[in-house]
Amino acid sequence: MNDTAAERATVLARLEQLVRIESPSLDIAASESMVDLLGRWWRDLGARVRAVRTDAGCTLIADLDGTGDPVLLVGHSDTVWPRGTLEGDLPWSIEGDIVRGPGAYDMKSGLVVMLAAVERLAGRRRRAVRVVVVCDEEVGSPTTQELLREAAVGAAAAIGFESPHPDGALKVGRRGSTRVSLRVGGRAAHAALDPGSGVSAIDELVDQLMAVRQAVTHPDLPSEVLCNVGTLRGGGRANVVPAEAEAEIGLRFIDGESEERVLQALRGLAPVRGGASVTVSVLSHRPAWQASDGDNALLDEIARAGASLGQRVAGRPAAGAGDTNQVGNFGIPTVDGFGPRGGGAHALTEHLSLQSLQERIALLAAVLGR
Incomplete structure (x- = not known):
């Protein structure tokens, strides 16, 4: 599947379904609903899916066969927003290129990017993929850090799907x-x-x-x-x-x-x-994640994939922390910020760009298909 009207409609429908599952951190039932839905979509793409439960909720791990050691795709299902936000201060809305909703930008849109890119490569040669969507990132991942460590074993590289820098640059290194x-x-x-x-x-x-x-x-x-x-x-x-x-x-x-x-x-x-x-x-x-030569080499590879699409891809360190702080210290080439451009993370102005969402899908597909 390429960037078609049908793909755009599917991507938007999936994003809305995820946003309408209000999933604040430590809400076990909400995390289970997220994993049920994501797990069904990943199984439809041929993935082997596991749901791992901790005291904080339910985490998804999905493996798809392909060439080489897997690329680890890292995301989270929890948000900072309490239940009721969707019907109150931050309803789901679409105005032209802008989509709003609790958790739409941070980071349910990133979860949609993963799915759509792999789906676009159906039937084609691509890298093996391992997906980890933790349930407690917004509170520091206290119960899922060991799951991430286990999932990273044998991975060739890791890509985090947090939001990028405001100009769309990827994040390589974090405080x-x-x-x-x-x-x-x-x-x-x-x-x-x-x-x-x-x-x-x-x-x-x-x-x-x-x-x-x-x-x-x-x-x-x-x-x-x-x-x-x-x-x-x-x-x-x-x-x-x-x-x-x-x-x-x-x-x-x-x-x-x-x-x-x-x-x-x-x-x-x-x-x-x-x-x-x-x-x-x-x-x-x-821990602090300082960019290594391997991280910068991965960024260069992604930039080359972007250039083939007419996209300019840059990267630099970020002030905020996330799960890639841990992964980046495992010695695995790592980048983050692969979610779409937007703004207002953790604020009532939270929003994302649909055009950027499609660009990220194309970029990830190009990276996995190289």
């Missing part, structure tokens, strides 16, 4: 991402009648966050570290010295040495106040 919980324990007391016997967990947390800030801005770090205190919780009443407080911190790293230094500093945090306690826990971790 590492680590989420940390910083929990502080204190001692409750009446804030007016007996304040001296209390230990404020909130005051302690403020001082600990200052220490975190010093650690991530230390002048001896090899590269910049991004730090975002995403959530704060603690206390309950203004007349009670708070006994508990907690912050969730997002850290982004360019290189592994900076990451290890910062995490070592956080693991060494000690209470400032007598009677207080400090506990640091890593909630999720993705």
Whole structure:
């Protein structure tokens, strides 16, 4: 099948079906619905399909025979959007070239690209393909990292289907991402009648966050570290010295040495106040992925395939993290950002370009058919 009206209609219908399955992270029933639908489509193309269940939901693994070692196609079925978004703030819509809907851009359109490209090559010689669609990428893939590691064994290359850079460039290299919980324990007391016997967990947390800030801005770090205190919780009443407080911190790293230094500093945090306690826990971790010669060679191969179609393909590192952070550290040539152009990921402006969607299908078909 080539870029025909029939293919475009099929691609759009599939995308709508996926978007209408609202699939927030950790919604097990939604992930199972996604895998049921995707699994049926992949079986129709001759794939051997497995559904692997974890505490976070259901992950799809599909294998299609072909020439050589398989190309690993990496995606995710979960979104940041809660159920009800489709009927509320972000309904499914098509306006000219623009499609909107929760998860349409990040990254259900990428899942459609995989299917359509393989379908376009039906009956023709192409590379063997292994597809992995995890259920918990948006929360750091805490239950599926080992599945990815197993799926990557024997793969010749890996392509991630996250959104590209705004200009359509692929992503080769990503910052590492680590989420940390910083929990502080204190001692409750009446804030007016007996304040001296209390230990404020909130005051302690403020001082600990200052220490975190010093650690991530230390002048001896090899590269910049991004730090975002995403959530704060603690206390309950203004007349009670708070006994508990907690912050969730997002850290982004360019290189592994900076990451290890910062995490070592956080693991060494000690209470400032007598009677207080400090506990640091890593909630999720993705290592920094720095582009290798193999990654750049894969990008060059994709660029040559694009040139045969009249497409100009470029690539550069990205600030955000994803599952290719892990795959890129396995020593497998890896690129990401193979989803279509668009914008508004994680925002009410989420959208994608239908023209770009078709271009990505053609590009992937050219890569797999080389």
